[in-house]
Amino acid sequence: MIRIKKIQIPELPTESPRRLYVYLPHDYQHSGRRYPVLYMFDGHNVFYDSHATYGKSWGMKEYLTRTKLPLIVVAVECNHEGERRMNEYSPWDTDFPGLGQLEGLGQATMEWMVGPLKQEIDRTYRTLPDRENTMIAGSSMGGLMSLYAVTAYNGIFSRAAALSPCIWFSTNELYPLFSKTPLRNPTQVYMDLGTGEIPEDGRSYLSEMFRCAAELSNAGADVAARVIPGAAHCEAAWERRIPVFMDYLLESK
Numbered sequence: 179m180i181r182i183k184k185i186q187i188p189e190l191p192t193e194s195p196r197r198l199y200v201y202l203p204h205d206y207q208h209s210g211r212r213y214p215v216l217y218m219f220d221g222h223n224v225f226y227d228s229h230a231t232y233g234k235s236w237g238m239k240e241y242l243t244r245t246k247l248p249l250i251v252v253a254v255e256c257n258h259e260g261e262r263r264m265n266e267y268s269p270w271d272t273d274f275p276g277l278g279q280l281e282g283l284g285q286a287t288m289e290w291m292v293g294p295l296k297q298e299i300d301r302t303y304r305t306l307p308d309r310e311n312t313m314i315a316g317s318s319m320g321g322l323m324s325l326y327a328v329t330a331y332n333g334i335f336s337r338a339a340a341l342s343p344c345i346w347f348s349t350n351e352l353y354p355l356f357s358k359t360p361l362r363n364p365t366q367v368y369m370d371l372g373t374g375e376i377p378e379d380g381r382s383y384l385s386e387m388f389r390c391a392a393e394l395s396n397a398g399a400d401v402a403a404r405v406i407p408g409a410a411h412c413e414a415a416w417e418r419r420i421p422v423f424m425d426y427l428l429e430s431k
Contacts, residue, residue, distance in 0.1 A: 179206065180225055180239060189290045190266055190283060196255035198295075199225055200303070201239070203248050212304045213250045214284065214311035216427075217291060217335075217412060219267065219320030221253030223413055230413060231258075233386045237417040247428070252299055254291070256320075267319035270351045290326055292334045297306045309421040310364065313427055315339035315418050321369070322347055325390070329359050329397070339368040342375060345390050353393050361398035367391075368402045368423040372409025402426050 179202045184195035199221045203213060218238075222229045225239040237355060256263040259283060261277060269284030300307045314335045316324045322341030328338035345352065369391060376383045392401035404422070409415040 179204075187290055189285065189286050190295060191256065192257050192259055192262065194259075196257065197222060197229070197292045198255070199251075199253040200299070201225070201242060201249075201251040201253075202303070203250065204246050205248070206250075206304070210223065210304075211248070212306045213248055213251060213297065214313065214428075215250045215305050215307075215315045216315060217296075218251060218253040218314070218379070219316030219323055220256050220318075222255040224251070224253040232413065234413045235417075236413050238420065241417075241420050241424075245424075248349075248425070249428075250303060254295070264319060267316075267323050268347065269323070269330070270348055272348065274347065275339070280341045282395075284323055284326060285330075285357075287323070288331055292331050296334070309334055309336045309362070311336075313337040314426075315341070315415075316422070317341040317343075318411065319344050319347070322352075324350065325367070325394075326355070327370070327392075328365065328399075329355055329361065332359065332361050332365060336362070336364055337427045339427060340418060341370055342411050342424070343369060343387075343390075345386050346413060349386065352390070356390075356393040359397060361394075365399040366401075366427060367399045368392050368404075368426045369404055370404040370419060370423075372406040372411065372414070372415055374408045375411035 181200045185198045187196050196300045224236050227235045265281045265283045266287045268282045270282040272280045314324050314327045321340035324338040324340040371387050391401045395401045
């Protein structure tokens with residue numbers, strides 16, 4: 179079952195409301211039990227092809243229906259207005275070639291997610307609200323945000339999946355964050371990159387991912403970093419990685 183409602187985020191104003199998706203496990207209505215929660219970025223791309231930006235979703239609905247995982251998934255639609263998605267998914271102000279000066283609203287995004295949103299979810303649904311049962315995932319800029327969230331908000335999130343994360347977008351800020359933030363145990367981070375999304379001269383993309391993995395490991399995280407041969411930067415490619423990163427995030431449950 180997926181519940182969808184339109185919301186406004188006062189901290190991140192838009193002209194139009196955005197959709198909040200809440201997936202409830204198949205046995206939620208009659209089990210009486212409490213469930214771990216996975217928060218996801220770009221919620222419009224998570225469940226439904228008809229809602230997805232490019233007509234193809236991650237297919238999480240089909241995966242969860244098939245596996246019957248005892249898990250609540252909360253996915254928030256991004257801001258589609260101009261470059262507002264980039265602002266909301268950038269933790270720091272950035273002057274980026276081709277995009278100009280971006281206002282980093284990533285911290286405001288996370289303050290809303292761990293504050294009003296998580297409070298509402300924990301109040302409304304039978305969640306396991308502790309950090310060991312609270313996870314976060316995203317791709318591209320959402321992957322960058324997942325790395326930021328599991329570090330800067332490590333008291334809330336114990337597990338993160340960052341698929342094709344835009345690490346290169348904020349390396350000057352990201353690595354110092356890792357080095358000055360001891361991570362609690364357990365902290366698990368999955369990250370990957372497809373060779374089909376790397377430019378011919380982009381070998382540094384791979385070295386950057388493995389440096390990121392090493393920095394997180396030095397901070398105390400258990401990290402799985404994978405290179406996916408031929409995989410492109412798109413929802414269809416990320417869908418194929420769902421079983422891998424979900425097994426990793428949930429392996430101790």
